[in-house]
Amino acid sequence: MAMFVWIVLALLTGAAVFAVLLPLSRQAPAASAPGETATDAAFYRTQLAEIERDAERGLIDPADAETARVEAARRLLGAARRDKATEHAGGGASLRRRRVAALLALVGIPLLSLPLYLRLGQPDMPSMPLSARVDRARDPGQIDLQEAMARIEAHLAQKPDDGQGHEVIAPVYMNAGRYDDAARAWSNAIRILGETPRRLENYGEALVASNNGIVSADARQAFDSALKIDPATVKARFYRALASEQEGDAQAAIAAYRALASQAPAGSALAATLNARLASLGAPPADTADSPAGAIAAMPEGERMAAIRGMVENLSARLAQDGSDVEGWIRLVRSYAVLGEPDKARDALARGRAALSGDEAGRGRLDSLGRELNIGGS
């Protein structure tokens, strides 16, 4: 392939040089071409002929035709005189000049083009039409996120009413920082598939993100709708509280944050966020939920590790009996990895893959988790 490029470039160069050399190599090309004064004379002769024809057809009256004839004839004579004067004035063909010109083409063209091209171009870089790249990417191991996005986008452009598609791509947009697109995808999903608290709150969140963190009226409406369906919707509650804060109602915001925090697991990202919001409002950190996670967090170091291990073993045992829970397998693999036991993680991954033999999508997720954790899934 790389060789082929150079052959093509060489052929092009050859063609360019040839186009200049060919006329130079012809013997006495002037003989065949009409001399310039010959053309001049011919031009005025045509004029004279036209005058005769027009006079015959009555398009010019005879007196005017005579004037025109005299004028054209005068110019014809002038052209003929110029002909004599200049015929022998010039140098004519010269072998030396021809050689210089030929050298210019033969050496000058490649000497100019090749270095210039090598500076500007990238001869080793193949063309990459999209269809060829997509074909190559059909191999599932090769799919990257961007490409998956491109494919879903292409699909949605053709079938804009595929709500599932919008729902799948929306979080991807969100992660990629394309908040406008995320908001649009969520709104399409809601329009086509109907309102659910999850769609509504995510739609609202995307709007907030695209609006630089300000909770707009649209976003608020989305959160309110979500809360109307399910008052426990966490994100919606959080952003409603944020809206109160942005509106200057600090008391309402603090109360709402506290209420949320009471249900948030200690040490979770949500709890951290809530405490940060509270701190910024000058309020003390909130108590987090009395959940198992909260309780474990409160234990001394050694006991905590034991408790966690116990929970992990429980999960492992449960999955050994019923292996169809993809989320469970993912949590298990992750837990082992976090606990610093890559062998067990790898083992769990393998068991999970075996247990999920009928579930392509689930196995795919496990594989990608394996790659993410760098414990080699497949």
Next chain:
Amino acid sequence: MIVEAGHYALVLAFALSLVLAVVPMWGAAARDPALMAVARPAAFAMLVMVALSYGALTWAYVGSDFSVMNVVQNSHSMKPLAYKISGVWANHEGSMLLWVLILALFAGLVAARGGRMPARLLSNVLAVQGAVAAAFLLFILTTSNPFARVAPAPFEGDGLNPILQDPGLAIHPPLLYLGYVGFSIAFSFAVGALIEGRIDAVWARFVRPWTLTAWCFLTLGIAMGSYWAYYELGWGGWWFWDPVENASLMPWLAGTALLHSTVVMEKRDALKVWTMLLSILAFSLSLIGTFLVRSGVLTSVHSFASDPARGVFILAILVVFIGGALTLFAWRAPVLRQGGVFAPVSREGALVLNNLLLATACATVFVGTLYPLALEAVTGWWSPDNPSKISVGAPFFNATFLPLAFPLMLAIPFGQSLAWKRGDLLGVAQRLAFAIAVGVVVAIVILALTVGGPVLAPVGVGLGVYLILGSATEIATRAWRRGAGLGVMLRRAAGLPRSAWGTALSHAGVGVTVIGIAATAWGVESIVTLQPGQSTRLGDYTVTLEAVTPRNGPDYRETVARLRVTRDGQSLGVLEPGKRVMVGRSMPTSEAGLMTLGLGQVYASVGEIEPNAAGLRLYWKPMVLLIWLGAVVMALGGGLSLLDRRARIGAPAPARAAVPAPAE
């Protein structure tokens, strides 16, 4: 591979353009036929290389090769095929490549048809064309390379600016460029002839078809651009005296003047100096237009200064070519001997008047376009924090351009009826009496019917009618013969040279456009906010908002206002103006809704859309289509004239019926 081959072909085209610029000119100076013979093959080879390069870029666009930066920035895999192809020239780099492709195309055409031209003139013309091409190829390669690559290649492009995704704009640039760049041939002819020092009727004979070709395309290009702005920008106007528009109008005015002065030069060997100057100016103004549009000075002088590489390069091209050509002109002009003499009242005299008025109009536009830029640049240099910004708009041009255009139009029918050398003004006036009378009567009748309405509009319509009838009169008088039957006259009319028909048609086209422009004064405008179900009056029509609905297109979503147009309770149809958002863009564009009723149009565009109402801008534009139709007629006239293969002769005006002509 194809992309890189295209890139290399572009580099080779640059090398060939240098050979073309040097070897034939050297040959012409030394009168060496072998070197002069290089001109034609080198011009062909340059055309082939640029075409290969352009083809490779198009291939990259069609196949969505996102390893090419230019494709990433300006295309999108979901774009319809037609817009992938037009996307090639809808951006800076690609449009410059199209510019050079057309430049090379004209060089190739001159080379192909140059067999009958004087060899030295042909060599010099092609050499100058080669030099212009070399400058622009170097510009593309160093500052605007469309073949720059990206690694790793993204999987999707940034899409085309939605405003540019439109059939009107897809055809507009190629037409405009065919016009702009077409004048490069006149320029090359002028410079080539000045270098050689021989300027005569033969020169005019050979340059005329090229000027005419360029003029036709430029006319169509401007009309297309104007129509595009009319329906896409949503302001309802058709000409805004915007610098970008002026940039295309200036070469058109100079080119129109050139077209007419070349006729004088060809037939009478006169106006040589002036014609040379116009040839140089027409292309110089094209170059200045390119500079204005491409360098970014128009958005602001400041933005030009912040990324000056491109602007400075084009400026250098301007200085070298315009300055060089004018210097050459100043050096050679004194040796140009004038040819035939003529009386002030004659075809020549009328064409001189035409030239004076057109050149002054062109200068007016030039000042109105460049003065604000110059002022901002100078005062910005004087006090960087507080540059003076003024904007010169329609009032200036209406006050300066129209008073020049008016006498020009009055003179058109006279000009085409006067005889060469020594004309009979009174006789011409007699022959035009009918056209004059009808024009005046039309104006008065309309004025009486629309008492209290605009005054200039009836005058404009009268002028247009006079122009059309004046052109018809010219054909009729040339065909008329005492005692001849209608059949004979028709046969005589058909036997008239095509150029006579072309002239008449083009001038009638001016009349058509004038009527269209005049009629805009009777337009009705209404800016309303309607709720679904509500109606508003618009002249004789009633517009009802039926619904505001969202809609999906292949790569855009839009909100459409369904408007029903009725007249006297009779439904005439539905308009669907909308606001459109392309996939991957957030800026909405407005799509005007147009309904053609006779020669007029109902025009609707959507402004603010509220939950239960739509802000609408509605216009009734009577006879508005005539504006562009007239331009098409003008271009057709030019085309007809181009088809006249007869060598034009320096003959006086055709025989009049009073003089007995020999039997046919």
